[in-house]
Amino acid sequence: MLKGMTRLFFRVHKLDPGHFLHIGTQVPQSLAAHLDNQVSIESLRPISRTSENDPAKHEEQHEGQHYNLPLQDMKTIFPHGLPPRFVMQVKTFNEACLMVRKPALELLHHLKNTNFAHPAVRYVLYGEKGTGKTLSLCHIIHFCAKQDWLILHIPDAHLWVKNCRDLLQSTYNKQRFDQPLEASFWLKNFKTANERFLSQIKIQEKYVWNKRESTEKGSPLGEIVEQGMTRVRNATDAVGIVLKELKRQSSLGIFHLLVAVDGVNALWGRTTLKREDKSPVAPEELALIYNLRKMVKNDWEGFDALDPFIPILVSNYNPKEFESCMQYYLENNWLQHEKAHTEEGKKELLFLSNANPGQLERLCAYL
Amino acid sequence: MGSLELRDTPLASNVSLELHPTHVLTDPLAPAQSPGPAPPPSCPARKMAVSSVSCGRVRSCRLFLGVRVSLAPRQALWKASTIELQTVSRCQILRLRHTTVVTTKKNVAALRRETYTVDFIKKQIEEFNIGKRHLANMMGEDPETLTQVDIDDTYGKLLNVEKHKNQLQAKDLFSEKAKTKDLIGSRWLIKEELEEMLVEKLSDQDYVQFIQLLERLLAVPGGATGEEFVQRFRRSVTVQSNKQLIEPVQHDKQGRAFSTSHGKRKSAKAEAVVYECGSGGIQVNGMDYLLYFPVTQDREQLMFPFHFLDRLGKHDVTCTVSGGGRSAQAGAIRLAMARALCSFVTEEEVEWMRQAGLLTTDPRVRERKKPGQEGARRKFTWKKR
Numbered sequence: 001m002l003k004g005m006t007r008l009f010f011r012v013h014k015l016d017p018g019h020f021l022h023i024g025t026q027v028p029q030s031l032a033a034h035l036d037n038q039v040s041i042e043s044l045r046p047i048s049r050t051s052e053n054d055p056a057k058h059e060e061q062h063e064g065q066h067y068n069l070p071l072q073d074m075k076t077i078f079p080h081g082l083p084p085r086f087v088m089q090v091k092t093f094n095e096a097c098l099m100v101r102k103p104a105l106e107l108l109h110h111l112k113n114t115n116f117a118h119p120a121v122r123y124v125l126y127g128e129k130g131t132g133k134t135l136s137l138c139h140i141i142h143f144c145a146k147q148d149w150l151i152l153h154i155p156d157a158h159l160w161v162k163n164c165r166d167l168l169q170s171t172y173n174k175q176r177f178d179q180p181l182e183a184s185f186w187l188k189n190f191k192t193a194n195e196r197f198l199s200q201i202k203i204q205e206k207y208v209w210n211k212r213e214s215t216e217k218g219s220p221l222g223e224i225v226e227q228g229m230t231r232v233r234n235a236t237d238a239v240g241i242v243l244k245e246l247k248r249q250s251s252l253g254i255f256h257l258l259v260a261v262d263g264v265n266a267l268w269g270r271t272t273l274k275r276e277d278k279s280p281v282a283p284e285e286l287a288l289i290y291n292l293r294k295m296v297k298n299d300w301e302g303f304d305a306l307d308p309f310i311p312i313l314v315s316n317y318n319p320k321e322f323e324s325c326m327q328y329y330l331e332n333n334w335l336q337h338e339k340a341h342t343e344e345g346k347k348e349l350l351f352l353s354n355a356n357p358g359q360l361e362r363l364c365a366y367l
Numbered sequence: 368m369g370s371l372e373l374r375d376t377p378l379a380s381n382v383s384l385e386l387h388p389t390h391v392l393t394d395p396l397a398p399a400q401s402p403g404p405a406p407p408p409s410c411p412a413r414k415m416a417v418s419s420v421s422c423g424r425v426r427s428c429r430l431f432l433g434v435r436v437s438l439a440p441r442q443a444l445w446k447a448s449t450i451e452l453q454t455v456s457r458c459q460i461l462r463l464r465h466t467t468v469v470t471t472k473k474n475v476a477a478l479r480r481e482t483y484t485v486d487f488i489k490k491q492i493e494e495f496n497i498g499k500r501h502l503a504n505m506m507g508e509d510p511e512t513l514t515q516v517d518i519d520d521t522y523g524k525l526l527n528v529e530k531h532k533n534q535l536q537a538k539d540l541f542s543e544k545a546k547t548k549d550l551i552g553s554r555w556l557i558k559e560e561l562e563e564m565l566v567e568k569l570s571d572q573d574y575v576q577f578i579q580l581l582e583r584l585l586a587v588p589g590g591a592t593g594e595e596f597v598q599r600f601r602r603s604v605t606v607q608s609n610k611q612l613i614e615p616v617q618h619d620k621q622g623r624a625f626s627t628s629h630g631k632r633k634s635a636k637a638e639a640v641v642y643e644c645g646s647g648g649i650q651v652n653g654m655d656y657l658l659y660f661p662v663t664q665d666r667e668q669l670m671f672p673f674h675f676l677d678r679l680g681k682h683d684v685t686c687t688v689s690g691g692g693r694s695a696q697a698g699a700i701r702l703a704m705a706r707a708l709c710s711f712v713t714e715e716e717v718e719w720m721r722q723a724g725l726l727t728t729d730p731r732v733r734e735r736k737k738p739g740q741e742g743a744r745r746k747f748t749w750k751k752r
Contacts, residue, residue, distance in 0.1 A: 128658065347679040351647060351670050354657040363663065 048327035049097070055143035058100050058108065064324040066097035069142065077145045079189040081155045081262075083134050085361060093332050101321065103314045104136040108143055110310070116256075122296075124264075127314035130358020134262055136314055141260055149256035150197050152246065152295075154186070157266035160288050164273055167281070171210075172237050176287040177273075183235035183288060187228045190242070197255060198222035203245050209234050221245060240291040247295060259295060267293050316355040325357070329364055337367040535588060553601040555581070561600070613717070616643075616710045626710040630702030632729050635691025639703035643711055645683025647673075651700065652687055665697035672705040672725055676716060682708070698729060 050065040052058060058067070074082075074096055082090075090096045107123060114121065125133045141151055154160075160182050170176040191198065201221040208214040209231065215223055221242065228238025250257040261267075267289055273281045283289045317325060326346055329335050339345035353359035499518070503510035506521055524531075556564065558574045569577075581600060584593050616624050624643040629636065649656040649669060660666050673679045684704060688696045705725040709717050720726050734743035741747050 128655075344677075344679075348670065348674060351673070351679055352663060352666050354648075354655065356657055359657065 048324040048331065050100070055108065055139060055146060056112075058105060060105060062100045063102060063105065064099065064318075064321045066099050066324070066328050069096035069098060071096060073142070073145070075192075076195075077142060077151070077193060078138065079192045080185075081138055081141065081153050081260075085358075086135065089361070093334075097328065098135060098139050098142075099132075099321065099324065099328075100139070101132060101136060101314075103132075103312045104139040106312060107136070107140055111140070111143070116253075120250075122309035124309045124311045125314055126311055128316075128356070130356045131314045131316055132357045133314045135357075137260055137262060141258070144256070144258045145193075147256070149258045150194055150246070152190070152243075152257065152259045153193065154261045154292065157261055157263040157289075157292070160286065160292075161266045161269070161283060162272040167273060167275075168233065170236065170287050171234070172240070173287070176285050176290060177281065178233070178236040178287055180232045180235045183239045184229055184232050187225050187235060187238060187242075191222075191225050191229070198225060200254065201245065201249060203241070204248065207241055209237075236287045239288060243291050243295050261292065261296065264296070267296065317357055317360070318355070322350060322355050322360075325360065335364055335367045340367055532588070553598075553603045556600050556602060560602070564600075613709050624711075626707045628703050628706035628709075630699045630704070630706060630728070632698035632702060633691050633695035633732060635688060635695035635699040637686055637688040637696065637699035637703045639684055639686040639700060639707050641704060641707040641711070642683040642685075645681065647680035647682065649684045649686070660693065660697060662693065665693055668694075668697040668701050669704070671701060672708055672720070675720065675723060675725065676708065676712060678708075682711075701725070702728060 048064075048066055050062050050067050052062055053067050053070070055067075071090075074090070086096075103125060107125075110121070110123070125136055127133055141153060144151055160179060164179050165181060166179075168178040168180060170178045199220045199222055202218050203215065203221060203224065204217060206214060206217045207224070209227065213227070213231075215227065224238050224241050224245075228235040228242075246257060267283060269283070271281050271283055271286065273286075275281060284293075323346075326335075326349070330341065335341075337345065339348075349360065349363060353363050499513055500510040502518065502521060503513045506517070508517060555578050558569060558571070561574060561577070562569050581597050585597055587593075616626050618624055625640055626643075627638065627640045629638050631637070651659040656666065656669060660669070670679070673682065686700050686703060688700055690696075691699065702725070705720055709720070709726070712720075717726075736743055739747075
């Protein structure tokens with residue numbers, strides 16, 4: 001129960017050299033390089049921040065340090081992806097700082113060295129509760145967004161599997177259930193995150209919604225999304241179409257696709273939803289889940305040669321990271337207790353939280 | 368109390384010695400007046416600030432007033448009192464005692480209300496005599512032959528006790544340190560033991576009084592001589608230095624030093640193995656303590672022994688626990704860890720831990736539910752009818 005899983009994988013294939021290269025780095029980091037040198041010299045004082053704000057450039061030397069996420073980017077990239085406590089922290093501190101950690105660095109390394117000719121690789125971020133899986137995922141998503149990839153981000157698959165108000169019988173397939181609210185909400189966020197792709201990608205089939213409405217072949221994906229958002233009844237189907245199209249078209253190589261699902265165990269676990277006659281619903285009977293599973297399953301073209309997935313363990317803070325986190329809180333004047341500055345106080349917090357990031361954050365909220 | 372004015376006259380014996388401060392007002396600053404042979408009743412006289420003495424004269428004045436007003440019908444008595452008046456007025460008074468009687472309207476009214484019957488006077492005289500005999504007993508003198516002079520001396524000494532005390536202190540008869548030493552480590556006899564010693568029955572009040580007297584005796588300055596006597600009534604108490612069982616330090620195969628011990632709380636039993644060198648990780652029943660105790664309160668309990676000894680990140684612990692609830696398990700592990708830590712720590716620190724309550728098993732257990740009540744203490748809802 002305690003182990004959660006986050007899974008992401010991306011589609012690699014031959015692609016436009018234009019998109020391959022690392023474009024879109026911001027300020028040339030000569031200044032940053034100078035600063036970094038300085039950092040290495042005065043290594044006695046624990047540094048909690050780095051000025052290197054581009055995830056692409058994060059290396060091992062930045063491990064344990066916080067980098068700043070511009071708030072504008074946050075709104076576009078993460079309309080719905082961040083954990084609520086983090087959002088509260090961002091609002092309080094008026095800045096979004098993510099810590100650079102080893103699992104994320106490892107993943108970045110993999111991503112940077114991917115061979116897009118091979119089929120898609122799947123990675124699973126796993127670990128105990130509160131160790132930082134979701135935030136590592138957000139780090140990766142930021143990187144991919146900066147690299148201009150198409151991001152398919154499902155913030156929490158658990159939300160689709162429990163506490164759903166209305167279940168409609170699916171129009172497409174009688175045995176499945178629709179979830180209009182969740183689907184429309186997700187479509188909205190998807191649109192915000194990937195505006196520019198929606199006009200570029202064209203669908204390859206004709207889809208008939210009902211007697212009066214249909215979408216022609218060749219029209220942009222944006223139309224499907226619009227359709228889903230306006231006609232809430234067909235939202236789930238719209239989501240299904242989006243997923244199918246993206247999967248099919250990613251092999252064409254126009255874009256890089258990153259599929260990030262948080263809480264992926266929900267796809268195979270149990271649901272808390274019930275039919276009208278109080279009998280439980282299996283996950284397969286939910287259309288959203290069904291489509292998502294197809295997405296995640298390794299039946300993409302050319303998948304056979306690869307492993308099912310590469311697991312990446314996310315663990316508690318190591319001492320350096322812990323120090324850095326404490327430093328960050330102290331800099332933001334988050335810890336008001338007198339003993340928080342002292343060594344003993346830090347030791348106490350270390351013991352009480354056992355270097356677990358989630359626990360530490362909850363503890364520090366009281367101080 | 369001031370000096371008594373007693374003369375061996377039959378009259379004097381009739382005059383009672385009574386203090387009525389309400390009737391007499393003092394006027395310290397007015398000059399002393401010489402005693403006249405028969406000052407008229409309305410003459411203001413001097414009174415000492417401290418003592419409120421009613422002079423025979425005043426008494427007679429009052430008598431006079433009182434008698435005149437209320438005992439008018441009793442002719443015989445009136446005559447007797449007048450005779451007393453006259454005889455008293457003729458007495459020579461050695462000591463100068465003046466009392467001021469402020470004849471305000473208020474006072475006169477008060478005086479009138481008081482009626483001093485002959486019986487009352489007689490009773491007062493008797494009481495005075497008894498008091499005189501008591502005093503004689505106390506001073507160790509013969510009650511029959513106690514004279515006014517002796518009485519005056521006694522009271523003079525009583526007034527000057529403070530001076531005497533200072534003199535004694537100067538003579539350095541105070542040695543209280545030895546007393547406190549003897550008191551520590553010994554206790555008073557209990558009532559049964561005292562009864563045994565004295566071979567007679569005692570009541571509780573007697574016993575309490577006895578102990579109080581002994582304590583007062585010790586408290587008196589210069590009571591060193593009485594110590595021997597007092598010690599007969601004390602028994603020594605062995606200092607219950609709760610000697611902690613310090614576990615022996617064992618070594619495992621790799622040569623690491625560790626120590627094991629148990630702990631209990633409510634119905635939870637725990638066994639902890641504390642390794643000497645480590646980084647501060649705790650494993651409970653094979654799980655990380657963060658996962659086993661998701662509640663911060665329980666983890667704080669675990670932190671307490673280490674935090675108290677300032678050894679937060681230095682020991683590694685593995686423990687097993689069963690029974691009880693989450694709080695009880697946390698308490699049991701805490702006790703077990705504290706006991707195990709004793710073997711790595713100096714004796715002084717062990718004593719500190721004991722005083723902090725880390726080494727004591729919590730005796731509180733779940734109280735039994737009683738019949739007729741809903742719980743152990745909670746009663747059923749009380750209905751008036």
